[in-house]
Amino acid sequence: MAVYTFNGDDLKIMLRGAVDLLEQTKDEIDSLNVFPVPDGDTGTNMCQTLASSLKEALNVESHHIGLVAEASARGGLLGARGNSGVILSQVLQGFAHSLSSKEQASAADLAEALEKGAQMAYRAVLTPVEGTILTVVKKTAEGAANQRSNDLLRVMVAVMKSAFTALQKTPDLLPVLKQAGVVDAGGKGFVTILEGALQALKSASPMAKTTAPKTETLKTSQAQNLSDFERSLQSLNFIYCTELMIKGKHLAIDKIKSELLPYGDSLLVVGDSCTVKVHIHSNHPGLILECCLKHGQLSDLKINNMSEQYKDFISYDKNNKPFAVIAVGAGEGISSILKNLGADAVLAGGQTLNPSTGELLEMAAQAPSVKVIILPNNKNIILAAEQARGLSSKEITVIPSTSIPQGISALLSLNPEDTLENNVNRMKEALSSVSSAEVTRAVRDTTYKDIVIKKGQLIGLVDDDLITAGDDMSKVLNDILGKLVEGSGKLVTLYYGENVNAGEIETLLDAAREKYEGNEFELQQGGQPVYDLIISVE
Structure with a gap:
């Protein structure tokens, strides 16, 4: 039977179907990393972002598609996690903006909404890269615009085909994807959303389409709402x-x-x-x-x-502190170091644990100043931090730190007695004064460049580039140090993770001190998950 319009209840059904399918496939999407590192979280981030969107949509007791879409967009905006989640939230924003005045939508309205979503997504990224989720969203919108049918189900099927074709071509646009033998993870997530929405819409009976899904049936693991923010630091x-x-x-x-x-x-x-x-x-x-x-x-x-x-902020005077610093980090040791260097609060997050825009916004709201500096310390958190900056009533500055070593280097340049502007300039300059490396374990067999990697092996990354792999920590560490430590006068700091024996690393460090004489080596307990070692060289 042909379907020529859909309303707010239909949108809820489609969102629910998309969340359900994302929940089932998020691990597969997470695994689509260029590098075989155990920190793939694209599927998880998109699932949690969309679950937040669905939660808000379900709270709207109306058939008006514009109202439901706007609620969905609000939920996605606050629940956005990681770069993929932020981009998805912007797609939802554009979609909602296009449909805001409509009680129900036609095939032409759907095409226009997808186009608006694609435009918003591209604007959210400073330097858009083709071969990513952006390309898939754009090609999806183009596929919808090219359809002449008024049957929404037919249009959705055609849109799905356009999205899938665009996804399969992402390795041709990004050589790094082709080399790794994977398609773009964000693009895969978006295709999954469309597939889940289409399945739900096709399977919904007329009775189901006129009855909104009940909020209480949403899986607890999927429901992301404002109570998530209570993990953040709160006011006294x-x-x-x-x-x-x-x-x-x-x-x-x-x-x-x-x-x-x-x-x-x-x-x-x-x-x-x-x-x-x-x-x-x-x-x-x-x-x-x-x-x-x-x-x-x-x-x-x-x-x-x-x-x-409240304990973290108990000694601060909100009215007198010129600016506050919020840092993102994972691990008891890392958190303590960040605080000792001047961070007023540390929001738990990093690899596999990207905080949402809402959590960053809430943390900033409770900071002991009307001016706030955020150190994301992860490239996948910067967009969410920027989105929080745009939503906050406070003056927020995001220092684009992409690693814990960069965040620490920025904090070392901090002078609480100086102006915000001078501190921001110094902190940004400090980012380039440090090189970062990590040691973790491969989650799959693969070949990168000339490096043959087996699942479970140690792998070493230097400034986000995989340079070595092996079964022996001594070899991997030496390969990293050989890449980073040249000459003398360098300070090398190793932060060991929660599953690492400090004594073994200290033994390896003693050998490094002899080999790289003239450089200073330090060992710190980081307690971080995912990475056995985080290495800073400055």
Whole structure:
């Protein structure tokens, strides 16, 4: 049977189908790394981003596709994780913007929305690279625009074919993909989203299409909402994080917001005239409930005591601190080092654990200053940090650090007595003063350049380039040091991971001190996951 229009309920069904299929295939997508390192998280990031989008969409009790799409875009924006998640959130933003005024959409509307999504995605990336998810999204939009049928199912099938063809061609556009024998992971994720959406739309009965999926049926592992942000550092002034949904008729978001404003901070009021989501930190959650009850029925109530999370900021005066520094890092040792060097707070994250835009935004909101510096310390977190900067009411500066050594080097240049501008300039300059290397284990057999790699072997990367592999840590470490340490006067710091024996590394370091005489070597407990060693040379 032909389908000529779809509405908000259909969009919810499609989003649900996409999330379900991403959940099933995210590990496969994660494995599509150019390098066989155990930090592939593209599928996981896209799945969590879209799950956040779906969560917000399900909270809209309306058939209006524009309202559902806008809610979906809000959820994706705050839940975006990693570069692929941020790009996906921008696709959703463009899609929602195009459909905002429509109660239901036609095939032509779908094509226009996909085109707007592609444009937004390209604008989100400073230097777009073809052969990535961007290309797949663009070709998908072109495929939709070229269709003359008004049957949405036929158009969706054709769109799927365009996306799949574009995905298969990504290795021809990016030689590094061809050499690794993989297609682009982000592109694969986007094709999976389209496939899941199409499957759900085709299998939905007329009854299913007119009944919105229930929020409670969403898998807990997929549901990403504002309670995720409670892992972040919170303010000392208000200790209860209160979240709830208000359901009613003719809800006035601005009025609700103005009434709640005196009761606390970190206030977020989003939704539409029928459903409003509230998030606030206060000392009197009872007053919050009474205020909200005046507007409608309450549901999905959550109240969390955050007092144990205030310790990091207890000594700071929010009104007097000229600027605050937030760093991203994983591992107890790494976190302690970052704090000791001047980071006011460390958000847990890094490889396989990319914090969302919302988590970065929440952390910045609770920082002890109206001016905030963010050190992402991972190339896959920079876009999310930039997105948080654009959404925050505070003045946020993102230092584009791509590794823990770069983040540490930037912090070493920090002078709390100097101006924000001078500190930012020094920190950015410090990024180029350090080289980084990592040792981890291969997750699959492959060949990179002339290096034959077996699953489980140690592999060494220098400044994001895989240069060596082997079964012996001594060989891999020597290959790395031979690449990075020339002459004398270098400071080499090794941060060992959570599964590494410090004594064994110290023995290897003693041999390195003899071989590279005239250089200084240090060993620090990093406690980081994924990487056995993180190496800094400056």
